[in-house]
Amino acid sequence: MTPSETPPTPPPPEAKRESLIRWKALLPTLIVLAVFGIFFRFFLDGFVRRGIEKAGTAANGAKVEVDGVSISFLHASVALRGLHVADPAEPMINRVEVGSMRFHLAAKPLFWRKFIVEDASIDGIRTGTPRTRSGALPKSAAVAAKADGGKGKPKEPSAGAALGKLAFGNLKDQYDPKKMLRPENLASLKKVKEEQVHYQAIADMWGPRVDALKTTDLDGRIKAFADRMKNERYSGTDGLKKAKRDLDEAKKLKADAEAQTKGYGSLKADVTGEINRAKDTLKGIDDLKKQDLDGALGDLKAGFSTEGITRGLIGEKWFAKIHSTLDMAQKARARLPKKKAGEKPEPPPARQGRDIPFPFRYNWPTFLLVKAGLSGATQDGLAYRGTLKDVTSDPGKLGRPAVLNVAGKKDASALDLSAVLDFTHDVSREQVKFSYTGFPLSGVKLGDMGGPVTIKDGRGTTTGDVAVKASALGGTIRFGAAPVSMDLALPADKAKDRLLSILRDTVSRLDALEVEIRLSGTLTAPGFALRTNLDDKIKEAVGQALQKEIDEMRGRAQERLNGLVDGEKKKLADQIDGKAGGALQKLGLKDKQVASAQTQIQKLVQDLTKKSTGSLLPAGDNGKPALPGNFKKLFKKK
Amino acid sequence: MLVLKFLLNFIQTLNQDVSPRSLAGGLALGMVVGFVPKIGLLALILLILIFMLNVNFGAATFSAAAFTLIAWIVDPVFNKIGYALLTAPSLRALWTLVYNTPAAPWTRFNNTLVLGGFVTGLVSLVPAFFLFRWGVVKYRERVLARVQKWKVVQALKASRIFGLIHDTF
Numbered sequence: 001m002t003p004s005e006t007p008p009t010p011p012p013p014e015a016k017r018e019s020l021i022r023w024k025a026l027l028p029t030l031i032v033l034a035v036f037g038i039f040f041r042f043f044l045d046g047f048v049r050r051g052i053e054k055a056g057t058a059a060n061g062a063k064v065e066v067d068g069v070s071i072s073f074l075h076a077s078v079a080l081r082g083l084h085v086a087d088p089a090e091p092m093i094n095r096v097e098v099g100s101m102r103f104h105l106a107a108k109p110l111f112w113r114k115f116i117v118e119d120a121s122i123d124g125i126r127t128g129t130p131r132t133r134s135g136a137l138p139k140s141a142a143v144a145a146k147a148d149g150g151k152g153k154p155k156e157p158s159a160g161a162a163l164g165k166l167a168f169g170n171l172k173d174q175y176d177p178k179k180m181l182r183p184e185n186l187a188s189l190k191k192v193k194e195e196q197v198h199y200q201a202i203a204d205m206w207g208p209r210v211d212a213l214k215t216t217d218l219d220g221r222i223k224a225f226a227d228r229m230k231n232e233r234y235s236g237t238d239g240l241k242k243a244k245r246d247l248d249e250a251k252k253l254k255a256d257a258e259a260q261t262k263g264y265g266s267l268k269a270d271v272t273g274e275i276n277r278a279k280d281t282l283k284g285i286d287d288l289k290k291q292d293l294d295g296a297l298g299d300l301k302a303g304f305s306t307e308g309i310t311r312g313l314i315g316e317k318w319f320a321k322i323h324s325t326l327d328m329a330q331k332a333r334a335r336l337p338k339k340k341a342g343e344k345p346e347p348p349p350a351r352q353g354r355d356i357p358f359p360f361r362y363n364w365p366t367f368l369l370v371k372a373g374l375s376g377a378t379q380d381g382l383a384y385r386g387t388l389k390d391v392t393s394d395p396g397k398l399g400r401p402a403v404l405n406v407a408g409k410k411d412a413s414a415l416d417l418s419a420v421l422d423f424t425h426d427v428s429r430e431q432v433k434f435s436y437t438g439f440p441l442s443g444v445k446l447g448d449m450g451g452p453v454t455i456k457d458g459r460g461t462t463t464g465d466v467a468v469k470a471s472a473l474g475g476t477i478r479f480g481a482a483p484v485s486m487d488l489a490l491p492a493d494k495a496k497d498r499l500l501s502i503l504r505d506t507v508s509r510l511d512a513l514e515v516e517i518r519l520s521g522t523l524t525a526p527g528f529a530l531r532t533n534l535d536d537k538i539k540e541a542v543g544q545a546l547q548k549e550i551d552e553m554r555g556r557a558q559e560r561l562n563g564l565v566d567g568e569k570k571k572l573a574d575q576i577d578g579k580a581g582g583a584l585q586k587l588g589l590k591d592k593q594v595a596s597a598q599t600q601i602q603k604l605v606q607d608l609t610k611k612s613t614g615s616l617l618p619a620g621d622n623g624k625p626a627l628p629g630n631f632k633k634l635f636k637k638k
Numbered sequence: 639m640l641v642l643k644f645l646l647n648f649i650q651t652l653n654q655d656v657s658p659r660s661l662a663g664g665l666a667l668g669m670v671v672g673f674v675p676k677i678g679l680l681a682l683i684l685l686i687l688i689f690m691l692n693v694n695f696g697a698a699t700f701s702a703a704a705f706t707l708i709a710w711i712v713d714p715v716f717n718k719i720g721y722a723l724l725t726a727p728s729l730r731a732l733w734t735l736v737y738n739t740p741a742a743p744w745t746r747f748n749n750t751l752v753l754g755g756f757v758t759g760l761v762s763l764v765p766a767f768f769l770f771r772w773g774v775v776k777y778r779e780r781v782l783a784r785v786q787k788w789k790v791v792q793a794l795k796a797s798r799i800f801g802l803i804h805d806t807f
Contacts, residue, residue, distance in 0.1 A: 022692045029689040111740035351713055353675070353751025356724040358737040 045069045052080070059331065060095070062086035063135040076105040086135020087128075089320060094131055098376075099124020103369075114364040117372070122388070125376025177553075177560035180296040186561070188288035192568040195281050196575060202274050203579035209267055210586050218256055222597050225253060226604055243608070250605045257598045264591050271587070275580045282573060289565055296557055297550070309503070310532050314515060315447025319528065322517070326473070330523040333428070365394035374406060380439050384408025384415050395423035412438035412459065430468045437461045441481055450500040451490040453507060458484030471522045482512035499549055648700040652774065653782060656694055662770035664688070664697030669766055670759030671698070672705025673716070678746035680756060709755055720754030 049069040056064030067082030080101040087095040100123050106116040183189055234243045311319070369391040377383045386406030392398045401422035408415045417434040441460045446453040458481045466475035488504040495501060514533040521527035652661065671684045688698045709716065724733060736742045746752045785791055 020692055022690055025689050029686060032689070033686075112738075113743040351675075351710070351751070353717055353720060353749040353754070355746075356721070356733075356748050356750065358730070358734045358748065361738050 045071055048078075056085065057137065060085055060088065062088035062091055062095075062137060076107045076110065078103045078105070084131070084135075086131060088136075089324065091134040091136035092131050094129045094135070095127065097124070097126045097129045098122060099126075109362070109364050112360070112362070112364070113366070114362075115367045116364055117367075117369045120369060120372035121375075122372055123375045125374060126379075128379045177557045180557055181292065181560050181564065183564055186292045186564060188285050188292050188561070188565045189568060191281070191285055191288055192565060192572055195278065195285075196568070196572050199274075199278055199572065199575055199579070203575075203583070206267075206271060206579070206583045210583055210590070218253070218260060218597050219593065221256075222253055222600050222604070225249060226600065229604055229608060246608060247605070250601060250608060253601050254598070254605065257594060257601055260594050261591070261598065264587055264594065268584070268587050268591075271580060271583050275576060278572075278576045278580075282569065282576075285565070285569055289561055293554070293557055293561055297554055309449070310515070310530055312447045312449045313453055313507070314530075315445070315453070318446070322477070322519075322528075323526065326523050326526055329430070329468070333423075333523070363397065365392045365397045367393040368398065374404075378408075378415060378436075378439070380413065382408050382410045382413045382415055382439070386417070396425075399424055401429075413440075414438060427470045428468075432466045433464065435461075435463045441484060446486070449488055449503055449507070450494045450497065451488055451504075453486060453488050455481070456485040456487050458482070458513075460484075466519060468523060471524075473519050473522055473526055475519045477517045477519070479515045479517075480513065482514075484511065484513050486510055486513070644700055644703060647696050651694060651696045652777065656697075658771045658774040658778075660692060660694045661697045661774050662767050663691065663693030664695065665701040665770040666763050666767040667691065667693055668698035668701025668703075669705045670756070670763060671702040672707075673709045673755035673759035675709075675746075675749075675752055675755060676706075677749075678752065679741070679744040680746065680752060683745075713751065716754030716758060717750045718754065719758060720750030720752065723753055723757060724748060724750060 049066045052066050053064055063086045065084045066080055070079045083098040084094050085096045087093045103117045103120045106118050109116045372388040374386040374388055384406050389403045390398060390400045391402045401420050401424060404419040406417040415436045419432040422429045438459050441455040441458045444455045460481040462479045464477040486507050488507040490500055490504055516531040518529040519526055667688050674680055723729060737748060
């Protein structure tokens, strides 16, 4: 067989050209897509419900539950049944409960991924409804919710907002000096201890420095030199040379004595400086003691001031409600785009990227709720209706603020609420005005003043006008009740307390209650200033008794503070006197020794001058022996 | 365990008589899917493409999983690429046109991460296809033949541990 006759080798399998499209997969793909479609049709509702619950819970810090979700692609509508938002502070209560919500979306914008809710109804809104199961999150979930932007439980009121947090217990127990003045919290005691350590370290340094300045060497050298000089005679040229050597040695001894004097002077100045500083510190400790005492009694004074008592009467719970509402407003604001015109955009969130907008032929924001009808009832059963308009993800594009209006009336009660939330400009403005009149107060629980304060009977009126411009909060909330009767139920053990029994009588005699809360600061750090008609009555009733209690407590606290600090302070004073005294005494002795050595060397130099000039030199013009030029300089009197 | 099963499936596919072209196509398309965030219509379209094109589905799944991990690491680079493309003045008219096209916004193309990942995947698609094909051929020629001769591998095959692991997971 010739090579040309060799049968062609079959092509390798990959060489076989396969079709690019897998036509056989068309039907399975369609089936898979259909399965997906069916799956979405039947399970999307559940997914969305769980999504709302998960996101809502993370934002709320307590459980958010939805009874059911129904999504209709055909009608472009979403319906929610039974939304329950638990209160993180009171997990057995719903912060808000909504019976049903229905949203009808415009179909056309959906093609461009724009969600325009043309019409909505939110019905059965109620607040403060009881729950059958706790809405508190398990510990791990609560931590996760907190990590999710700290949107968990409302923050503890801080700074001036330790709102109404006042314990009207047995004063002697509550303000026990041992609890109020703990050694670890006292700045004065801390300072004394620090000074004791510091002073010990300084004193430990002085000892070696004083000892290092030895006078014995110099003494010995001077004595040896003096002994030698007694028998020394100078004659001839050798005598002159010898005299010069001796004079040089005497000059060196003199310089050494001067240097030692200087060293003592410097050390003495250091020691004296430290002693003076330590004595100043001792004086400063008295000031710190005063500060410690004032600090310990500060809470007591604030708590038992008339404003403190009023806060206690109104109760932390009510201030916390205001705080929580402001907190929610802040969270809602945080979700709005913050970019101002011309501002550099923030870096995109990791693994999310940033959506870049482009000119769009329709003026549709990504989300817009055109109008929603609202209906609900207050806790007292007052039914109301209202509207919510123009809630959008892009207020600048819409150019209109979101507006909420709610009103209702029943017998003597009336509710009117209006809110304008304007985020259309760089500086946002929100204003909420409300008025709720004639609501029943019977059984309303206020604060705790050693026992719960309850309103027995009466009707109340509350009005408010709160505005937030950029981050500045301002406005007033007024509450009034007249006629009203209140009760402070003191437990038996507290009923004997003089101050608390006066407070109970004052509260039971009150027939009108007027409270004005002025808001200031920011949403995140609001300030509350109280004005109330209780001030004068409380001042009048408890003023003297209160002052007496505070004075007695101050005396006890002072005693405890003295006991803790004074002993240590005395130890420090003794330490200063003991250590410094010893060092100074040593320095004084050595100083005397050096002075004596200096005198001795001075005398030796004079003797040596006489001796050498008398025996070695010819007489000068004045009859005295003439000295060579260098010697003249050496013995020249200064 | 799912990861192990993925890996075993992929190695099995690699060692089987599947054409390098189909394997490389699956790996390359899987890479694009891996680079694109799994949000929006784009990921779905790519998934349908994998179903419909004559590429190995196992290889595509493995590749999508592996490149998702890589995408997670190089996310800032994709962001930068996407941002540069979406804000380029010369491309503005194109993006505006796409943005105004019905259904197109559902692809989330105007997201920096989506576009960055997608374009990177698209640009790398053809080179990656040839690279993977070359890699599969070389693997079968040089590595597979040698590994098959290893006593350990033969013993493992004989003991059916491999099959047991595979069946278990």
